[in-house]
Amino acid sequence: MSTKEPTEADILRPINTLTKKYFVLYGIATLALLVFLAGWAYQLQEGLVVTGLGDWGSGGGSTWGLYIGAFIWWVGVAHGGIILSAAVRLLGMDRYMPIARLAEMTTIGGLSAAGFYILVHMGRPDRMVTSVIGHYHITVNNSPLVWDVTVITAYFVLSATYLGLTLRYDVSRLRDQLPDRFEPIYKIMTLGYTKQEDEIIERMVWWLAAAVIIMAPLLLHGGVIPWLFALLPAMPAWTGGIQGPMFLSIALMSAIGGVTIISYAFRRAYDWDHIITDDIFRGLLLWLGFFTLLFLWFQLQFVLNGVFLGPNAKAVSAEAKLAHPLYQGAMFLIFSTLVYIFLQTIRPSLFSKKRALLASGIILTGTLTEKVLFVVEGFKHPVFDIYANTPGTYFPSLIEWASLAGTAGLVALLFLNLSKLVPVVELHAVEHMRGDHAHGDEATEPEVEA
């Protein structure tokens, strides 16, 4: 391990450098987003008929598809990200402090992508404001979709506040070394800042973190998002109490996977070996393994509860899910990753950052596949399974596929832009690593031998 001391200059490096690689990456991300925007424009012009979607029932199609699957997936990444960062603060997992802000930014990115998907999915996105907000006081009483939007908005506000508050500390201290061209932004960010507020903010952030951790299973990815599906008695592939825990485990898997990839990229780009250490990757990988295990356990619960129920709608849908080659493929990949993660804890030499990266990529692909399948499977085996045209057919159109690249591009652009504006690693983390601060114990996290 490197013995270099992390410095302020280290975390300011992304802001004060401009490389060719940065431009290339920026170009690719922009292109991906533009291609999708063009596709979306075409969709707005022609109608949703340009997607692969259709009417379930006599129509022989699938009402929701990749857009909704990717929507829940991004929300999962976002929720997982903020949970990760909250856990770091709340449980004193100081080791992960250097990536806490990356996790928060992932949340902002994920929520932006998810919000964008809501618009893309709608038949009349132009009416979102008038129709949804205008009747909010009525619909919030029943529609899980409205709860969803409410919770996502609440989380966006919460995460942004969280990020904003912690940034005040950094920006005010590092102001002299930050570029002048963003002066107005920094001014707004540090409006009214005084040293005395540090302590108060620390306490506020702690409470926000506590709120995030408590709300996560009850309201977020363990609650409202699965309820969107789980409360519909007519679609047995979606119903059941296991969906809450399942969604939450997927959220955490995806977020850890995503944060691993982003951390890897930053470490490589800015020589942060001494900041985002190998130790962090090992720890993340272990957590990834833990949530993957939970996920597989929940899947098993769902499938077993279905398949052994006897010949009813729930059994039919569970069997169909189990028999789907894509499902089998995704589960195989996820399971293999789990095996690898546990093997490398027994035999540390099996660990490498590239492998951790690969594992993250596989998990992200696996969870996205599961999400899209989950959505589509619902329509395939409803309780009222009489129609000859049900299960219908659905395959995402090119525009739908492009949306994945487009939203990934969107999130990449967010990181590329933010990294030029503010430090993506907290000043606190640097101070902490230098031993400027006393810190709490690390008993709650898994110990990994370096």
Added chain:
Amino acid sequence: MSTDDESFHPLGNEWEGELESMLDDTEYDSQLGMDMARDAMRVTEGELSEAEFHEKYHDDVMEEFGEDERPTKEAYEKAQEETKGTVSRMLDKFDGDGEQTRREAMKKMGVGAAAVGVGAWGTVDDGPEASVAEGGHGGGTETHEHPDTQWGMTIDLERCDGCLTCMTACQQENDLDQGVNWMYVMAWEDRNHSSPDGGQGLVDSGAYTDFNMGSDFNMLVRPCQHCTDAPCEKVCPTTARHTRDKDGIVLTDYDVCIGCRYCQVACPYGVNYFQWEDPSVEYEDIDGLENPEDPDEITHAEYEHGERWVDSRAPRGVMSKCTFCPSMQDGKQGDDMVGTTACESACPPNAIQFGDVNDEKSDSYQHREHPVKSRAVAHLSGDHISSNRYVPGPETVNETLSESDDIESAIAALDAANESRTFDEEVLSMMKAIDIVSERLEPGDNKNTTMIQNERTILESLDAIEGYVDLESEDALDTLNLDDGSEESARFQLQQYVGNPSSFNLLDHIGTNPNVTYLGAEPGSDAYQVEGPTKYEDAGLLDRRQEKLDNETVGHIDGVSL
């Protein structure tokens, strides 16, 4: 839970004490609040009926809050039949104005009582779904009062011959795209019900029996069920999907819908069709009624406060489904059309009976409650394609019969009176049997009473015949196979002709409370659709809409599916 007998609330005495002091702080009478709360709990526990509850507190509520527009006791009991009571809804009834929410009603009763109400509500033994459903009434529904009129259908699946005429009629009435089958008719089989061999084309091969089955196929006619507890409405994030207050039909406001398709996802029956692209009929080309140039006439339905665009095909990007033809119910297509739908009018064997499901004189009610008699009436009055019998009008009877006729000669004479149609013992026997079982309801000025009117026409003819021939004698009853002339034997005789169908609601266990009732065999949980007597394409219809939609999909690959 408290075991303390003194306390009415499950949380016990302490809680109750707290409530009392909270109530003391409100401007209303706290003793009244506590008493009402106590009795509300008793209603939940079934010790007290809702009507008694209201009886008991009417005067006090009037005095205290100056308003009490609850329905009368009779109306109450009727409403009670329709829904199970919960405390929260009972509290609602103290609040006459439909615009006000339950919350406001509770506020009137004081914070404490409201808390008790909610507590009691939670303990009602019908599970979390019922609680959600309760909330649902506040949803897209304009108000949560029960409408006076509730349009609905009784569909006799054994009279349906699978001709698909209703589907075509609906498509024409509403200018629907190909594949947008608001009305959908299918044949099915399951473990216990099979179709005749030979498949298509059996209509011509004599599938009709004389009085009974429309076809040998098991049919299912599937419009929107216009559910009282419509899940589609509950989930709608915009209130575009709503129940029209005045007549209980479930509609989509095309000007409000954002096209999220959550209703389509939540509807257990799969009756929704999204407008994925521009509809094939331009808005300007939709014919208005009196003024063909003004499509608004037929596309907009009437509401308490103005009009909303809820009828005919949907514009691009919003959801559509069967509407129960609001332009007809609003009287815009003439008084004759009130209480009818395009599919009902089109159905040759009169398998669809539309009407106010709460009105005992309506066709849907009559057909649901008296299926045997109604089938006999429908059969004897319709122009059913393969039944060649007829019921002579009173004039024909008077012209044909004389005092000297006995039952045999009368039948022979009436048969001879119509050259192309038959009158026989069976027809007379059915007429007499109808007479015996009939309550002889007067149609009055109620809408949609074709069934009772037809019954009256038949009975007028019968009365005319009985002016010449004694049909009550033992001999006559014997000839007519009516045994001792009792109701039981009459019903039995009718059943011999028309069967005795059981009735069912589709997916009753899901709790949607559909307003469509079916007569005939219910598809089992393993039922699957099979080819029916008429091919969709032969009727000019598209069954699998995806075939059409796939043409526009960017980068569609044939045969590839998730």
